Amino acid sequence: MPSSLAPWSAQRWHALFCTHQPQLLAYLTGKTGSRDEAHDLVQETWLRLAAAPAQLPDGSSASQEAARAYLFATAKHLALDHLRQRGVQQRSLQDWQQLQPPSASDVADQAMYRQALDLVAQVISALPARMQTALLAHRLQGQTHADIARSLQVSLNTVERDLMQADACLEAALLRWRGDAQGTRQAAARRRRRGALGALLGAAGLACVGWPGWQLWQQRLLWQGRLASGTGMQRSLDLPDGSQLRIDAASHVELRYRAGIREAQLLAGAAFFSVARDTSRPFVVQAGPVRIRVLGTRFGVELEADAVLVQVESGQVRVERLGSDQQIVLEAQQSLQVPLADSEAAWQAQPQARPAAWRDGELVFDQQPLGQVVARLGRYSSRPLQIDAGAAQLAISGHVRIVLAERWLRSLPQLAPVQVKTQADGALLISLRAKR
Known part of the structure; x- marks a missing residue:
């Protein structure tokens, strides 16, 4: 008779996991090409098994073999999900690099971009109010069709139809504009940039009534992500711009990359940021009422029970309290503890020999x-x-x-x-x- 199925206990899974952990790490390192990422995936594999123990045959030899197969299948699926996410990030970075605004020295291209953005602003200002609201909510704020339908109290089909019509209006206007400008721009590089800009504006709708088009370009949401960890588990993430994020146990960070700024919000725990320098796109971290702004540096931020702790390993960061004039610049090997409650006390930087020691x-x-x-x-x-x-x-x-x-x-x-x-x-x- 075939052996019956029964859920394995957490103790049995833990023993099996410990036995095969070295092989699992080697397997995932080969899959991802990164030992650090493999370590994270090994931890995720164990958490997945502990949270939902699988039902497997009771027979001794068959049970052990089935459990080992299930263990490696779980790890494989997590690795595939991770690689898909990495691919999305890389494509976002490529799109971002392709859609950079022209350099300050290229006056002609700057004028061309501004003309296109002004055109989009005019097109959107002429749209019906509901269509305009749906377009900006979806393309600029990243809301889903279902969220927009609930907000506007209309059907999902209505929202989809409005967005299709708005996109068609934008595309038609930009096609006319590209036709008029074609004779004045012959260089291949400029043609590529015009095509990229047209794709961005025609598909994304970056303009808004009463807003300068360039400001809306700066606020365009290009990429978003999150990283969270459970009890006793640290995790890391490579960001699309070459920056790196590492979080402590029981921590949560949300990220949004816009055309003019890179934003991170620490919602719980502690995080360490290794920020790639980009003078046109500052990196800003918000933790409670505290905002930290950098260009390129390495620093840690921690949400404590009654304060926010900022520790700088290299470079400089500017720390400020939202809604207040309080601010200070921290140098390498300095730290600052900012009370969550409003306080008029002067901020005083302290020496910090080992910023974010939890990493070690x-x-x-x-x-x-x-x-x-x-x-x-x-x-x-x-x-x-x-x-x-x-x-x-x-x-x-x-x-x-x-x-x-x-x-x-x-x-x-x-x-x-x-x-x-x-x-x-x-x-x-x-x-x-x-x-x-």
Whole structure:
């Protein structure tokens, strides 16, 4: 009789995963061509297996072989998804490079681009109000057809018809413009740029009533992405412009690349940015009420419970508070902690020998409240960490190896007047030690 199917336990999957982890890493390195990307995919493979254990035959030999096949099939599918995403990013970068505005020295080409953008502005200003709204929402803001239909309270077919008619109007106007300009531009490079601009404007609708066309070119959304990580898991991502992003455990970053600016928003945790220099497109990171602007540099940003921490490894960054005149320029090996709450206190940069030490598997605390330290270590703990109000206010300094975080927590009674106990649900509770 065929063996019955049953879900494997997390322990069995973990044992199998550990046994085949070296082969899995080698397999994914060959697939992606990058050992760092392979490490990330190995972690994703394990998280996928742990979240949804597969049903496999109960028989010993058949079960082991089926589990191994399922393990490598899961890794293969994740690698294919990753390679597809990388291809999209590379195509976005190629499109971006092709659609650069002309250089400041090419006055004729600059005039040509502005004429085309002015034409698009005129065409869109003449569209019916609903069609104009749908076009700008979809082409400029990136909204889906379904979102636009809900917003305008019309059917999906109506939105699609409006967008097709708007695109047809733009394309017809640009075809007329290209025909008029053809006799004055003979160089092959300029013809290529005209074709690229026509494709961009005809398909994207960059203009808006009352807005200069050049401003809208700057705001055009060219690429967007996100990177998130789970407990105990760090991840990295190569960005379309050659920059690199690395995030700590339990972190989340969203990215938007526009024609005139590269934007990132840190929604949770910590991130480290290695930014490719581009003087025409500054790189801006927002974390809570704090905005960090750079051209090309390496720096880390971390969202803490009550502050934003900025640490610079190389280059310079300008840190400012939204809606305020407060700002400061940080140099290499400097850091700044900005309170989330409004404060009139002057900002003071501090020396920082090891920016974003979490990248090296270590955390550094200098007279920080124990409550913040425990919350930070919670990003790596498989069990809940709890601390009472009294112990949370104790100031703690030290270096903690991330892989030994729980051992360090259990040794806290040697460093501070606290006790550490395991609760019935497995949580670790840290509380003030009773006075004798």
